[in-house]
Amino acid sequence: MSAPTAAEKIDKVSIIISKGSLEGIYPGLIMANGARAEGMEANLFFTFFGLDAIHVKRIEHIKVATVGNPAMHIPTLVGALPGMSAIATHMMNKKMDELDIPPLDEFIEMIGDTGAGMYACKASVDMFGMSKDDFVSQVHDIITVGDFYELAAGGQIIFT
Amino acid sequence: MTTATIAGTAVELNDEGFFVEPAQWTRDIAVELARQHGIDTLTDQHWTVLEFMRKEYFEKGTGPTVRILGKSSGVSVKDLYQLFPEGGPAKTAARIAGIPKPKGCI
Numbered sequence: 001m002s003a004p005t006a007a008e009k010i011d012k013v014s015i016i017i018s019k020g021s022l023e024g025i026y027p028g029l030i031m032a033n034g035a036r037a038e039g040m041e042a043n044l045f046f047t048f049f050g051l052d053a054i055h056v057k058r059i060e061h062i063k064v065a066t067v068g069n070p071a072m073h074i075p076t077l078v079g080a081l082p083g084m085s086a087i088a089t090h091m092m093n094k095k096m097d098e099l100d101i102p103p104l105d106e107f108i109e110m111i112g113d114t115g116a117g118m119y120a121c122k123a124s125v126d127m128f129g130m131s132k133d134d135f136v137s138q139v140h141d142i143i144t145v146g147d148f149y150e151l152a153a154g155g156q157i158i159f160t
Numbered sequence: 161m162t163t164a165t166i167a168g169t170a171v172e173l174n175d176e177g178f179f180v181e182p183a184q185w186t187r188d189i190a191v192e193l194a195r196q197h198g199i200d201t202l203t204d205q206h207w208t209v210l211e212f213m214r215k216e217y218f219e220k221g222t223g224p225t226v227r228i229l230g231k232s233s234g235v236s237v238k239d240l241y242q243l244f245p246e247g248g249p250a251k252t253a254a255r256i257a258g259i260p261k262p263k264g265c266i
Contacts (some may be wrong), residue, residue, distance in 0.1 A: 034265060037226050039247035100227060101266055110230065113237040 012041040012155025014148070019160070020049030020058075021065045022089060022104075026096075028160040029053070029107050036114035041155065044111070045148050046139075047121035051128065054120060054135045059105050064088040105136075112138030117151065119143045167192040171258075178254060178261045182217060185258025193256045198246050206243055209235050213250075213257035223254045223262035 013035045017028040028044065035042040052058040066072055066079035066088050078084065093103065102110060112118060120135055120142045132142060143151070161180060164173050167188040172180040179185060190210060194202050202210075212233040216224045226249055230237035240249035247255075250262050 030265060033226075036241070037248045037250060039251065099266075102227065110227070110237050113230075113241070114226070115241050 010035075010040060010156055012043075012152075013158060014043040014045060014152035014155055015158045015160065016045045016047060016148075017050035017053060017160055018048045020052035020062065022062050022092060023064055023069075024160065025050065025053045025062060025104065026101075026107075028158070029104075029111060030101075031158060031160075032116050033107070033111050033114060036111070036116050042114075043117040043119065043151050045119050045121060045143075045151075047124045051120060051124055051130065051135075053104065054108060054118065054139050055130070056134060056136055059108070059136065062089075062104055064092050108136055108138055112136075119148065119151070121145070121148075174260070176261060179258040180260070182214065182259045185214075189258060190256050193258075197244070197252050197256065199244070199256075203243070205235055205239065209233055209240065209243065209249075209253050210257040213253050213259055213262075217257075217259040222264070223257070223259045224250065225262055225264035225266055226250045227264075227266040229253070 013031070015028045015032050017025055019025065032042045032044050046054050052062060063085045064072070066074060066084045067076055069079070072079060072088065074084070097103075101107075118139045120139055122142050122144045125131070125142050132139070161175070162173050163170055167186065169184065169186060169189060171184040171189065174180050191202060194206070199206065209229065212229065213223050216228070224232070226237060226240060229235065229240055229250060235243070243249065244252040246252060254260065254262050
């Protein structure tokens with residue numbers, strides 16, 4: 001494996017998390033954490049159902065989607081049976097634990113400790129009738145789209 | 161691969177500046193490399209991390225990630241980022257500790 005040479009280095013990433021399923025949340029968190037580990041600046045912007053990832057009560061109930069998710073390789077009607085999502089989530093959490101990937105609440109705390117910025121989308125917060133008290137302490141602020149673009153200036157934006 | 165002289169010792173470094181042969185490392189080298197990465201003084205906490213990096217590398221064949229450092233080195237993730245403010249704590253600590261770049265995503 002050789003080092004990147006001519007290509008311009010990435011110094012900063014701003015990652016948008018817009019989905020509230022386990023598989024919708026983890027990739028963005030892993031990328032933000034990885035960016036900090038590489039010495040880059042990183043911001044996370046949670047919007048729509050992505051807000052569940054920073055919601056004090058909902059963070060413990062994040063599940064894998066077993067319906068409408070062909071990569072799960074189970075028939076949609078089977079995926080819709082009561083408890084299927086819980087079973088799939090349990091299995092995936094177990095696998096991730098074996099790989100030393102932290103549970104969501106611990107991961108959010110860790111990413112806060114890396115110095116990454118965490119923000120909630122104002123439009124979504126208003127829509128769901130939430131307030132700053134609903135979010136984990138690592139969330140810096142509730143910001144507008146305009147504020148987000150200002151924060152993201154000069155870096156790469158990743159939408160998940 | 162290049163040969164560099166750090167603190168009076170010739171060492172082999174790869175293209176990214178990581179040690180190829182961790183046995184060539186000395187504590188004087190660590191002090192010099194730390195300075196190059198903006199760390200003027202290596203504190204006891206720095207040494208705890210550096211020694212943990214080397215121990216893990218020799219035991220497991222790869223240096224620890226930030227997650228493992230935070231869990232097992234006795235230094236918190238928050239402190240790690242303050243101790244090694246440039247270039248990411250695990251990567252920078254690996255450079256200073258004279259071991260190859262740690263592999264791992266978390």
